[in-house]
Amino acid sequence: MKKFVNDPLNFVPEMLKGIALANPDTLRYVPEYNLIMRADAPSHDKVSIIQGSGSGHEPAHVMVVGRGMLDGACPGDVFAAPPMEYVLETAKLLASDKGVLLLVNNYTGDKMAFEMAAELAEAEGMDVRTLFINDDVAVKDSTWTVGRRGVAGNFFVMKAVGAAAEAGASLDELVRIGEKVNSVTRTMGIALTPCTPPAKGSPLFELADDEMEVGVGIHGEPGRRRATLVSADEIIDELLGAVVPDLPYSSGDSVALMINGLGGTPISELYLLYGLAHEKLAAQGITVGRSYVGEYCTSLDMAGASLTLVRLDDEITELLLAPAEIANRVF
Amino acid sequence: MKKFVNDPLNFVPEMLKGIALANPDTLRYVPEYNLIMRADAPSHDKVSIIQGSGSGHEPAHVMVVGRGMLDGACPGDVFAAPPMEYVLETAKLLASDKGVLLLVNNYTGDKMAFEMAAELAEAEGMDVRTLFINDDVAVKDSTWTVGRRGVAGNFFVMKAVGAAAEAGASLDELVRIGEKVNSVTRTMGIALTPCTPPAKGSPLFELADDEMEVGVGIHGEPGRRRATLVSADEIIDELLGAVVPDLPYSSGDSVALMINGLGGTPISELYLLYGLAHEKLAAQGITVGRSYVGEYCTSLDMAGASLTLVRLDDEITELLLAPAEIANRVF
Secondary structure, rough: OOOOOHHHHHHHHHHHHHHHHHHHOEEEEEHHHOOOOOOOOOOOOOOOOEEEOOOOOOOOOOOOOOOOOEEEEEOOOOOOOOHHHHHHHHHHHHHOOEEEEEEEOOOOOHHHHHHHHHHHHHHHHOEEEEEEEOEOOOEEEEOOOEOOOOOOHHHHHHHHHHHHHHHOOHHHHHHHHHHHHHHOOOEEEOOOOOOOOOOOOOOOOOOOOOOOEEEEOOOOOOOEEEOOOOOHHHHHHHHHHHHHHOOOOOOOOOOEEEEEEOOOOHHHHHHHHHHHHHHHHHHHOOOOEEEEOOOOOOOEOEEEEEEEEEEHHHHHHHHHHHHHHOOOOOO | OOOOOHHHHHHHHHHHHHHHHOOOOOOEEEEHHHHEEEEOOOOOOOOOEEEOEOOOOOOOOOEEEOOOEEEEEEEOOOOOOHHHHHHHHHHHHHOOOOOOEEEOOOOOOOOOOOOHHHHHHOOOOOEEEEEEEEOOOOEEEEOOOEEEOOOHHHHHHHHHHHHHHHHHHHHHHHHHHHHHHOOEEEEEEEEEOOOOOOOOOOOOOOOOOOOOEEEOOOOOOOOOOOEOOOOOHHHHHHHHHHHHHOOOOOOOOOOEEEEEOOOOOHHHHHHHHHHHHHHHHOOOOOOOEEEEEEOOOOOOOEOEEEEEEEOOHHHHHHHHHOOOOOOOOOO
């Protein structure tokens, strides 16, 4: 295993501590619950937004806490759902008079932890709603998930509800907005290499030198098929061929296009993919109204990328354009 | 080779085209000279700032073009200096009445191309100055460089002169500021894996499963020594042990601390390293006044990281804090 790590069992706490030390004025780390929260949260003028899942997907979600984004992130260990008690305590620490919204990618372990925590929080009198994101078109139902999985498209749901919450929207309104964004968002990814969880110390699966995994999940779960590695052009054709007809996105649509890196792929390759996807969409009459290139939801050190489309309307565009501030996005 | 690529010989142009397509309102791509420039440049109210080197170090420099940063970036092919003619034409396209500043990492090939281009531009009546960055403490003199190499610390020189240029500083003033920032900036890096240039198709060097390269250059050049991979704690001790005494940075100093990823290392590991470095500096009485964690100057897909310190004073802090806008840093 070639990683910067001390005791692999301390990987997540040491990372969280680093995030807090790098952002002493804006973020707070609560080690008891693996929690990263805004230093100025909760505010009773806005709904608190909390997102959680296993670690290993950074910057999601612990590095996107800040004004106009998350109020708190509650991660589990690498690729493991957070304990239900941690989610509950996080919700209590961030309880707002306007309510609490929990954002969860649709994976069975995460779903269970957050649903149970929400029930207990409600029993304690809190106003809590849970919103599940399921943007991955690759597979439906698996040993990991009932229904579709939530992957990089969670960024758009989070950004939209984060902006609306900052503007004072109610909990009901945020649920409406989040469900709407989720309903027009679709993603599929391709892995070129496996990833290595620090505590395991070896790759989660094997890929031959000439192979790729089409439709890979963000924990290295199998996708649609194992295939021979092809050119960037053919890979974008495959991804658009799965994503575009699924909603479907149609000629005349304006979309946000995200090329998300899975952790080990350099940004040069992501921009190369972006250019190809942008032009192929234009050839179908689909216009890119907003572009996102970089790492948003990763799988540790996996080389690979995912492509996400969001169908834009005026409401979604305005929410995506709203200002936001997050950890260390400094020039 | 596991990369997203079409014809490897088109890797750089296809990446540059992607950058331009993702930023249609703010950036312009001039294929004849591999040039990415601000769409609103040149302005005769400010000195134009151009940075160049081989490609493969993204986001440096083609992805940091924008207000308060670079006016243009002129990259060569992967790990190859840009042709002298391209640098000259870039300088001409960005010629401003206030002059042109060329920023160059100190590598022999880049130095030759930019010095010759500057001479020719001056012969054509342009006011051009060239500033060399040499922040890498690892090695002095090699087959690649006379003197020290320029690596991730180039970001701080660029950010400072970019901010000062936006505020209307003269070319002489920018040279003074750039030399000052360079003089208080020191870096050293560690590679855990080699990197693979697309056109070569195989790794530039070999590292055994339990080895790291201490003091690696940003093109995979050898550093101080090949060593057995150790814990993150010991790696930070090694990097601080080389960087801190070099200037030296001393108890009572306030510094900017950058943990820069070399391309294949996930940001989770970079924050883990950041936390360790921050605390070890504090134990020496050195305060981190500003933190930078992420990818600033990479080596393609190399797993590894570098640590940079900048001794802060009021002038440098103000320039680092000044607003800046670059490609796709959107939330």
